Amino acid sequence: MSWSELTRGLRAHPVKPSLSGIARRRSLWARIHLDPWLLGMLLVLMLAGLVVLYSASGQRLPVVTAQAIRFSVALAVMVGLAQLSPTTLLRWTPPVYVAALLMLVAVELIGDMGMGAQRWLEIPGLIRFQPSELMKLAMPMMVAAWLSRQPLPPRWRDLMVCVAIIGLPVVLIAKQPDLGTSLLVTIAGVFVILLAGLSWRFILLCSALVAAALPLLWMNMHDYQRQRVLTFLDPDSDPLGAGWNIIQSTTAIGSGGFWGKGWLQGTQSQLEFLPERHTDFIVAVLGEEFGLVGMLAFLFLYLLIVGRGLWLAGTAQETFGRLLAGSIILTFFIYVFVNVGMVSGILPVVGVPLPLVSYGGTSSVTLMAGFGILMAIHSHRRLLPR
């Protein structure tokens, strides 16, 4: 079914006031600027995530409660951001981007050392957060804002500006060093450019350049980063050291089989063979306890969310909102892909959580903020003549 076929119905029957029940609800949802389908799927994902987290945390209820509280905060942020109109967002984009950039510089100068890398910024007694998380949203916003002012498809000169907008924060984040986040932030920016209609010739050229630059990247990597890549290529070279994580996670997933070992019954997870089982490797718990069936159900849910997100993006009226929304939802998918790919052993280990399932506050807030923006873009419609 093609896009035009899919959207024909919408165009033909924009709103049907006669279907009173739906229409009333829709108007109610529209008034609070939320998309019920997307919200519903996100809530299902969160609840299912909490169920998995209870098992993955070693059946510690406080962990689940803490996560639920974070989810509430994240939902509040989402609802709040959904109220902003795209125009307001566009107006705030440059200051937010510059602020985020300054904070990254601040991290570079005074940042807290956490997990062997400077990632955290702390205002003592008040708040402690990673500016790179903010940048995950600020940067695509800035790229989208810039491109929305330019005629599309983007020209050389516009691209150079985009490269600068993307490059500055990415270099700062990579220096922390946080290769995973810097790559994801880059991808978020690149998605904006791709959706803006970058020419295929250019895409091919850039792919070739990136491929050529890989050795350079390798030479600039930290030892532990190189180790991760080497371990990915051959986990059995160091089964008790660096290879342990990936061996144990594939073992967990593989031993789950088709139906899984059952909730709370995963030996790999419950007996602590699985490292970081309630954070980055939570999908291995899922795979072990719920089997292929559970995994596919989750992947399907993610697919639905991505599909709905892209749909919402496609209905946006403004180029800025459209590009931003598309980037947000595709980046969301990349999180899922990278995380599941890493845990199942087809990608090297990168510190990427499974969206809305892995334990962790900052990432869920960022994600839900993104969905808030997505909903804002969709729901704030100016009545334009067709």
Add this chain to the structure above:
Amino acid sequence: MRRRRETLKNPQQELRVFRMRSLLAVLVVICLTGLLGGRLFYLQVVQHEVYSTRSEKNRVRVEPLPPTRGLIYDRNGVLLAENRPTYNLTLVRERVEDLDATLSLLVDLLEIPAEEVKAFRVRSRQRQRPFQPALLMSDLEEEQIARLAVNRHRLPGVEIQAQLLRYYPDAETMVHALGYVGRINADELAGLDTGNYAGTHFIGKTGVERFYEDELHGQAGLRKVETNARGRVLRELGRTDPVPGEDLTLTLDSELQKLAVELLDGRRGSIVAIAPRTGEILALASVPGFDSNQFVTGIDVASYRALREDLDLPLYNRAIRGHYPPGSTIKPFMAITGLKEGAITPSEVIYDPGYYQLPNDSRRYRNWLRWGHGRVDLERAITVSNNTYFYSLAHELGIDRIHDNLTAFGFGQRVAHDVQGQSDALMPSREWKRARFNQPWYPGETLSVGIGQGYLQVTPLQLATATAVLANRGHWVKPRLALRVGEHEVPVDLPDTPPDITLSNQAWWDSVFSGMEKVVSGHEGTARRIGKDLEYRMAGKSGTAQVFSLGQDQKYNADEIKERLRDHALFIAFAPVENPRIAVAVIVENAGGGSTHAAHLAKAMTDAWLLDDQPDTQQLREVLEREDSRVAGG
């Protein structure tokens, strides 16, 4: 700028491009999800068995359950080797918060020597997996355990582990009869059934502990346990109980064994006693002994060196490995050989001028009595231990016949059934001499063998065995140490028992016995001192063994040479003559006092066994001192 943008921006075109790209993105997303799904299908369905097995191997550990080693009792049920629970102090490095603080606290509490702490640090580094306890101190005392219990809250990661250790209640006395266990070394490990010994740390090193290792050890069991990633056992999934080792009941009589050690009274020497009818070894003493318990836990280098370098050789099992010239104790066996081969009859008489000369040889082979015993028949030759008679007999028999007949008594062979490490000593022959020295056998050497000197060497066990066969009138019963293994009786007629020795005239045995009886009770007997108040008929034969050979016509004075060069005193005996119940061989190294010393010990042994009364060892000691000084002085 502004104008250009206005002219070139085309919202419809942008929306179309966006939708095209979105559609493409959807395709890519579906492809990538398909890739993930494919990977998961591969892991969870195609390779499920592989990962399932791997996950089980992670989770399930098979732990060996070592069997309890069988106990060892003497013939009367006295416990000779037991398993004693001991408590070891171990540290799990991962659970200790501050290692240095914990160690210093433990050192204060338990007064642990600095070397032990140093050794612990080495052991702690050599562990094979995390959460494996490392030994800090073994064999804790009760007070130390109590102190640890009180301070337990301050000592996380500190654990007390119980372990069963072999313990020999009377180690010094029993060690050469029992042997001992020690930690399994690399060589032994190579030859072991690793499954059965997976949880066993000790193995029989010597003696019956080694000979009956399989029976004493038992069968290991195992249990399957579920462990977490840190190796902590969470629950048991299944188990096979170990089969404990079988208890061993020995033929030894611990009282007799103790007496034997006491009788030797710190002198180097050995006493072996055998019940002739059954072959049961009643005592197998070698003095000095040592504390074998030290070897169970692992002896420290200094103590081991002290034992090794001790001039009295406490580690050396004289009873089964000591090589001694039998001296005149060989004469009864020579007599039987002569009778059997028809070289002599009991009534044949020779004249002893005090020496013997080979035909066409000027060298005089002396009798111990310079002026000779005059007319000597077989009986008197044994009683007075006449050398000339046996020189003549030996010459007539020749070394070949002597070799064959003495071998029939077990000399030069390892005949005992279950005595680990017994030596075959040396029964010389023409062939042996050719192989050893590439020389022919000289007739003079036959004469030396005839009186138990020269190349001939025997162990106390061989001497006691031969005495038992003699007492049995040539009937062979293999000597053995085990009476019962578990419930299973060790039979008297064991396989590979040598053939009986038969004489054409049974009365000839009596002639030899009569000569031996007069050794202790005749007026001319060499050991007549012990026969004064005999309550039973005892046959014996004395012997002295020169430590080094002396030149012709040279009489040496025991006072003039160092104690260690004095003659060894030997005595063999059995009693009662008409129905022998005990055969004894006694060897006292460098006794100095002549064969009488050994004779007194032999009689104390037979007294204890036959009369069931404990001889007064203090009184005996005084008697021996008197005799030693008398002989040494005269």
